[in-house]
Amino acid sequence: MTSIEQQSSSSAQENGLAIINSKAPFSSTHGKDALDIALIFGSFEQKVSLFFQGDGVYQLIADQDGSLLAIKDYLKTFSAFEFYDIEDIYVCQQSLSNRQLDENFHIDEVKVLSSIEFSAALNRHQHVLRF
Amino acid sequence: MAIALTFQNKIIPTDKQGYLLDHLLWQKDLALVMAEHDDFVLTDAHWEVIDFVRQFYLTYNTSPAIRALTKAMKSEFGEAKASSRYLYKLFPEGPAKQATKYAGLPKPARCI
Numbered sequence: 001m002t003s004i005e006q007q008s009s010s011s012a013q014e015n016g017l018a019i020i021n022s023k024a025p026f027s028s029t030h031g032k033d034a035l036d037i038a039l040i041f042g043s044f045e046q047k048v049s050l051f052f053q054g055d056g057v058y059q060l061i062a063d064q065d066g067s068l069l070a071i072k073d074y075l076k077t078f079s080a081f082e083f084y085d086i087e088d089i090y091v092c093q094q095s096l097s098n099r100q101l102d103e104n105f106h107i108d109e110v111k112v113l114s115s116i117e118f119s120a121a122l123n124r125h126q127h128v129l130r131f
Numbered sequence: 132m133a134i135a136l137t138f139q140n141k142i143i144p145t146d147k148q149g150y151l152l153d154h155l156l157w158q159k160d161l162a163l164v165m166a167e168h169d170d171f172v173l174t175d176a177h178w179e180v181i182d183f184v185r186q187f188y189l190t191y192n193t194s195p196a197i198r199a200l201t202k203a204m205k206s207e208f209g210e211a212k213a214s215s216r217y218l219y220k221l222f223p224e225g226p227a228k229q230a231t232k233y234a235g236l237p238k239p240a241r242c243i
Binding site: 045073079 | 187190191192193195196197198199200202203
């Protein structure tokens with residue numbers, strides 16, 4: 001976890017926790033740490049939304065296997081999100097196109113948003129954790 | 132207290148609470164030995180949950196905590212078996228905790 005931000009605007013009360021993923025998978029523990037927090041919130045019926053931007057978008061791209069690097073492939077756990085009631089998963093379109101990535105994700109429920117929509121969705125959350 | 136788990140003349144490495152350190156060493160007969168160490172009797176109903184938890188882990192690379200476990204079991208076994216009440220009857224010390232142990236998986240990080 002690198003920072004916690006509290007939204008001050010009064011319109012931002014409705015949506016619980018937002019977790020921003022901004023790092024590529026497997027090169028650091030950021031992605032796995034973010035996932036652990038998301039699953040804990042899900043286990044306790046707390047609403048959580050996931051945001052992927054910057055190099056974080058690589059966490060959603062299909063056909064990767066961390067176990068080739070002798071790292072536990074935590075991306076496989078994304079497919080279990082339905083059991084944790086994690087349904088709001090957003091990815092920044094700009095970040096994808098900057099990296100010339102197609103919308104070829106390994107889970108289905110991903111919503112691709114423009115930069116403006118992405119910020120707006122983020123702003124609906126009361127708490128934001130950035131990884 | 133570490134438990135020395137001996138199975139087919141080999142020592143199987145476990146953590147302090149008896150969870151396997153390498154889930155690939157698991158097999159059904161080993162689960163029986165582990166349960167025996169705990170004076171715990173595994174019935175068909177227990178096996179149903181143990182097999183389910185193991186399959187969950189192999190699919191999603193994580194041991195399910197209780198809530199995710201009941202939600203996932205609902206689609207497979209229906210409402211009656213997908214309640215924490217049913218699961219706690221089978222595994223009084225915590226279904227996710229105990230079922231993952233006999234399934235040879237790491238203890239779920241998320242406590243219950």
